[in-house]
Amino acid sequence: MEKALAGYRVLDLTHVQSGPTCTQLMGFLGADVIKVEPPSGDVTRGQLRDIPEADSLYFTMLNCNKRSVVIDLKQERGKEVFSDLLRKADILIENFGKGTLDRLGFTWETVHKINPRVILASIKGYGSTGPYSDFPAYEMAVQAMGGNMGVTGFADGPPIVSHAAIADAGSGVNMLAGILAALLQRERTGKGQRVEVAMMDVAVGWIRTKLRDQQRPGFEEPKRTGNDSGGGQPGYLVKCKPGGLNDYIFIYTSNRRDVWEALCRHMAREDWIADPKFATPKQRYERREEIFVVIEEWAKAYTKWELMEILSGIGAPAGPVLSTKEILEDKHLRQRQTIVDVKQPIRGSFKNVGCPIKLSDSPVEVTSAPALGQHTNEVLQELLGYPDAKLTELRGAKIIG
């Protein structure tokens, strides 16, 4: 079956996590993603390496469904080869530091001149404009500056990072939306354009509700709220049986009267049903600490999955805390192909996160991440018709690898 992005070609100059998240999604959706790497390869190939000679899981989990081509863009003839590829591309995407692509000779003006239809997609830490634009960026630095750390943690403790890659993966996903919009606009105009996504801009977007609180009267200095749901629906994390590292469940009491009453009955607190102090969602919200002391006491007698069954049975939204081990083995995620097995040369099989975007007419098949330069010859022959002799000569001169 044809895939959604079949026929679109991506020249992928991305590295680390933010850019590769975007291009892996494009690969899942059927685009021909050609990862153009320096002779040393994407730095993550060797980071946190667990098997000698094998690319790290850091790399393989972010670079499935791509081809790898090695071109030394610091050499003049490397730039020529890359320009030839650019003529055949729809999208050029990069997440270098500010000015790096320009220094390599590929300013927007040059890119646009070489191929006016190409979309130039750039992920930056803080964008190419503004007072912070020269700062290099990694996830946690952006979480600090994006306000995410400031709102995470307990009121009496320090700011805390999230280990969800909100700035990296978040900018990759936002970039995918930007690229798809630019492709749609190109349908009408015939022209490519620049798309820029800054990690900080994305990170700030994830704390919109906290920025809401900041502007509410009486909330001039909102405190970190630990595991409180922080919204209009009272919710908190409670400990349960048998008391292990991840034996917790997040429970919302729900603003629905029938759910609240059913919860009271389960906890043998029928007295609360008629108690005027707990009559309205607002009153229950204000008394949430008192309520959750009782809920936690009740929850201790059950495992997180037993509680999930009880709570979902009465319509109370809840979520057991799943460990990474449990996630990789989870039957629901497996059935939905959100956790998939991928066969990788040298390494053998590993588990990856599949495509979270499920299209009815664009099936996803997750394929192994490429070895460094695995497709250099294939791509340069297939797209540019370079003869064997030219490939041998370029390889000998260390222009390609």
Ligand SMILES: CC(C)(COP(=O)(O)OP(=O)(O)OC[C@H]1O[C@@H](n2cnc3c(N)ncnc32)[C@H](O)[C@@H]1OP(=O)(O)O)[C@@H](O)C(=O)NCCC(=O)NCCS
């Ligand atoms: C992540 C980051 C801090 C890393 O910085 P860095 O490794 O010092 O520098 P850059 O990414 O800008 O550039 C990498 C170098 O490889 C070179 N390079 C990249 N591809 C190349 C190729 N195919 N051939 C030759 N050289 C290449 C670049 O020219 C550059 O060399 P230079 O330092 O001599 O200019 C920086 O890329 C950044 O801030 N990116 C934007 C935000 C981001 O995505 N952060 C990571 C989130 S996961």
